[in-house]
Amino acid sequence: MERAAVQELRYIASELDRLGDRKGMIIVLTCWSHFLTYPVGVYIQRLHHIREAVALLLERSPETKILIKTANTGYRFDHGSDWLSLQLDTLMRAMFSKLPVTILDVWQMTICHREPENLHPPKVIIKNEILRVVVLVVLAGVVHANWTGVVWVLMVDTNKGGGSASSPCPAPPLASFLTGCQELERCEPECTDPATGNQHLRVTDPLGLSSLPGCVSCVYPRSSSSEKFIFNILWREYFTVVDNHPVALATTSTPTFPVTTPQSAEHIELMKMIEWPLAPTNVNLKLSTHPKTCEYFIINPYATYVVGESLELLIIAKDHKGQTKKYGGDFLHVKLYSSSMKAGVSGSVEDNHNGSYTARFIFQWPGETKISISLMHSSEAIAILHEKRDSRPDKVFFKGYFEKNGTHEVVECNFELPGQDVCEYYDQHNGEKWVCQRPKVLPCDSYRDHSSGGNRKILSKHEQPFFSMSLIDQEIRSSLGPLNILPQKNVTNSSHTVCFCNPSGFYYQDVWKSLICSNEPFDDHIRAANCLAGKMVYMFGDSTLRQWWEYLVDFIPALKEINLHVTHNPGPLLATDAEFNYLVQWRAHQKPLRMGPVAVHDLHYIASELDRLGNRKGMIIVLTCWSHFLTYPVGLYIRRLHYIREAVARLLERSPETKILIKSANTGYRFDHGSDWLSLQLDTLMRAMFSKLPVTILDVWQMTICHREPENIHPPKVIIKNEVDLMLSFICP
The missing domain is CATH 2.60.40.10 (Immunoglobulins)
Incomplete structure (x- = not known):
């Protein structure tokens, strides 16, 4: 293949390990041609890890369909041979024979066709190969499938057209999508769904490619304009499974605090920056x-x-x-x-x-x-607040959902559970661990979902x-x-992007006027779409950043959400604009996360996400990370930011044209154990830790503190619009 960024090359097993239990998930994989020239032990080892990942995925997501494409014939390159391909194909079939997977036998489809054998078969053969998958996907009503790390979205608009004018009925949808699909050009009269009244087409399956009867009835809804399939690659999942939790089978939780960061001298300096004059204790x-x-x-x-x-x-x-x-x-x-x-x-x-x-x-x-x-x-x-932040990190707790073979258990989880018998999950790449109480029956590796648990009352009668x-x-x-x-003097804007300026801007007629850059309002959705055209915008963080994603999807009509079959709040969320050719993605950061329930496989560290990105044109990274760390000792937050900062530096080194935007904290934190003072402490640390990198801090702290609307951790739309407009102003200066 051509030169590719190493960050874009991933193990199939790791990709599978990242997938939770999602409705309508189809996995199609193949792995053989690039292993022909190596000893078969190397191939067996790779297949072993893939097989184990498939088994684990089916355990947590039993409705997922696994389709494995066999080898092709036609390998005619140097050092290659169909005999070598056959050897590996035999191994693959044997190793997956005991799992509930479907082997798509394209070996025979390539060996017996009238066209000359070729490793990359002609379209007529590819059509028949794809047909096996497409029929299964369409007939199951699936609109989302993971193809070994690539999410394909099947958009169906099966309307009139595609058959000849003299044809007794329109060509079947598969035939109109797959040019030259002679085998499926037979069609039958229309039928009507008795439940909905919608008209459908009958599609026959003369080759018996599906597990259903030869004639499949009422598959596609009919409307009046056009009949087409749009089969587009919309996005690639960039997230490695460096954070899939290794399990310690027997351990007692050990204290995580205090945390020593890799830059201890910096840690000391940071702590000085957030020193606060504290009142005497036990004051009346x-x-x-x-x-x-x-x-x-x-x-x-x-x-x-x-x-x-x-x-x-x-x-x-x-x-x-x-x-x-x-x-x-x-x-x-x-x-x-x-x-x-x-x-x-x-x-x-x-x-x-x-x-x-x-x-x-x-x-x-x-x-x-x-x-x-x-x-x-x-x-x-x-x-x-200062004392409780350090002494009671258990004030907020979480639930861990364990499941295996129909048995369910729910236990408490957190950064640490001192003295308790726990399952410990450690991520070496990010230097963090997460622990859950050991379930009474289930093993540690049956940890499936995460959610917020609740708050503990930690204030004494004197403190309340x-x-x-x-x-x-x-x-x-x-x-x-x-x-x-x-109105005598004018305020001159500067072009600096360091947002320590106070004030960094002001509102006038509900429009934010930045004093650090020449920001502009994006009142026209066409202008916003033009700004984002050709770009990939990746948002990583919490719900305050998710509001930006939601605003853009609501504001730009052509920006359509892709249903990834996940719970909305924890995501991940994806939207694409086919007209202007861009995507906007939001993904929640790794635990601690007061959302859910969400599959643990869907929660990834921001640093790990960034390390998976190569050098791509038009890439925009938007980050925020603070609100879910308020109740913990700041050492934990410093450590998390340290790894994010290092990942940002590595990304900018390999992709210097990438823009990194970091959203500051909001004001308006009014939940139990929360406070804007705690938010300000973390915001000060974040600004300091990123001050030496070429990133842009989007100062929404001041945008939320001075608006006429009451302060809220999730600001109203009028504020969100100005925050997003500020982001767009930096993307398109």
Whole structure:
């Protein structure tokens, strides 16, 4: 074959190991021609691993059809011979004889045809070979099949046309798809489905290629325009099974924490970056910060302000009794906004470590401007969050679903389960392990599905009041009225792509105006499709990135979702646009993942996914990874990012034209054990760890913190549109 990127070459067994239990899955494989010149032991070893992978797949997905194509005759190249092919073909048939698979005997189909024998047979023979597979797939109503690492999507629009005008009935669909299909040109009268009233064609099977009777009735729905098959390769699965879990048969969970990364000096520096002034422990609730007693003032107020000028505020933190606090550590959100102009911009906060804070803003639009200062968490609550993050990684737990031979068990899983008898699954490529309680009956290798489990109550009676709804995410009142900003100065955009700029942009009329690049709104779906034309966009991350995929599919009519027969939320999800020739894929990252249930084989490490990608023109990578790590010690997150970063660096080395876009964290995390403060900590780490690579950070933190809509981990469509528009602006500057 021609020169190919080594990342694109994969073992069939590894590809099979990546497949979960999906409805309508058809596996077609062959493996022989490139092994003719080697000792047969090499071939037997390869087939052994494929056979074991097939057996495991059938165990977890018993409805899957496995079709194995035999060898062809016609091998006439140097060092080749049909005798060598026959030797390997005999071995293959014997090794798979005890598995419920179908052997497609194309050996006899190539040896006896009137055309000269050729390793790559002419179309008339290929048609008959494919017919064996197509008939099985179509008659089973399958619209999705995995062909040894390639997903083929069979799109059926069997309408009128294809037969001659004088023909008593149209040519059968298979005949119109497979040119020259003389054997199937017989047709029978139309029939009507009594259940639906839809008209169908009768298709005969005179060669007996399927396991069904010779005449198969009511196969295809009829409509009025055209009759055709579209049989396109739409995408290739790029994901290796380096993370298929080796099983330790007998082990007790050992502590994973603390984690030492491969760059320990960097680890220490990173920890310094997220240091936070923590409140004393065991503080009485009445001495903690209360939003109703806090106040703020304008520092050096002016009679008028103009666009481009700055504003400084002094925020005074006070306790429940109205006494000014003597230490900092409170977590605040600050912004300027205008409801009438649908405008908003975030500000920065400096902790003065004495109970006061300085907030700074830059005016971005003329007209009415209001100030919003919110206490998200008191410093005392932050101290509790900090302690629980490190001491109670079990606060969130997961379920592992084990299944074998009709027996089912559900157990608890997590990064670690100290002291418990566990099944341990270790991924050497990513340096991580995952453990599940050992099932009472089933073996460790029967681990099938993963899902979120629940949350544990970990706060003491003393700690719970600090997280009362009246104390968190509360706006601090002020007597200051709206400011009227004059339109005198213009703000100049820069072309830098480093998103540490504060502010990185602002909203005006619900449109994000970036201050770091010349972003443009993509209000026309044709313009968005033109931007993506010819590209492959791979999204890896969590549900906040899945919203981008969902928005694009909803926004661009020609971008059609391909049904991969998986649960929507955990995915994977794929959409293609045949008109503009591009695809957009989203895939969830590896555990921890509070979704599901999802097949463990469908969860892959981002680093492993990136390592499978070669040098391809028009490749766009969009990443995010943070929300499912909030409740764990940050060492785990640093380690995960370290491997992702190394994979990004390797990808850029072999594919320097690839664009890497990293979506920052969102604000709006309001679930149990979550907090925007925890999100900010991880977001700070992510920006620092990728600061030396030629990647683009898409700062959606500020896009979610300053909008007029209430903050939400899954923002409304108006925000998602602006986030996607920002992404498209970097893809098509």
